[in-house]
Amino acid sequence: MDLRIEALTPENLEAVLALPPQSGDDEPVAPTAWSVAEAYVQPTAWPRAITADGAVVGFVMANWSPDESEPAFRAGIWRMNVAADARRRGIGRFAVEQVAAEARRRGVDRITVLWDADHPRSPEGFYLRCGFRPVGELFGQRLGELRV
Template identity: 50%
Template sequence: MRLEAVTPKNYEAALELSVRPDQDDLVAPVVKSLAEAYIFPEYAWPRLIYDGDRLVGFLMAFLDIPWGSEPEADLRSGLWRLNIAADAQGKGYGRFAVEAVCAEIRARGGTQAYVTWEPRAGGPEEFYLKLGFRPTGEESGGQTVGVLDL
């Protein structure tokens, strides 16, 4: 497994990635993430997940984004989006993606990784809790905020 930057050669394949239909309300499509990466290039870290030559997923991290409206807002980093292709789920690609984001945060001097998830049955809460994230008690856009100490 490896990560690759999104390039003119691979972006069209990235746009075709789709999660299972029952997950469509849990994560935005790749096209929205790429638009946000364009608008927020100082924070966004989009990457494609490959297994050999096969594209199996997309992730986008946020790096050192101000959290809160205070002038001394905390800077946070974490997983912004995770899209694993419907036929590639349950094979360790999501875990690999989260670990890769955490490694990037550590390499930049970070000590915590954040993520949000939709608090509903069939959502990714169990996945993130198994990886060691714990709810902070905060919400963001109606989603649960989780943190992992690195």
């Protein structure tokens, strides 16, 4: 499987917007359309399509905001979702590694993520397997940190 991350383009946007969850779905992450809209108004957002053998299989959005007063929002994963039929094949881990690599390129030595630990489909196990260490709570969500 040839995994890559790509900037959003007119060519891949439709497939990115078709990823789950869609509006109204009970998932622990916002629909991709929300993330794309937020990225439009939030210049610190770093949205990327994840492709496998040329097909979009996921989406990850990081945030790079070194001057942010809240340390948890300076560098990290803001959103991530993998197509339902592509999960458990290492795509999420690949996306975490790509965000970590981008952090290193930017001279950042840690990334953070917030997750809903109480949701029935919480991604907590995934983030722990990827090496994130729980370091606190913020806005009722668990805050995880990964040294990169």
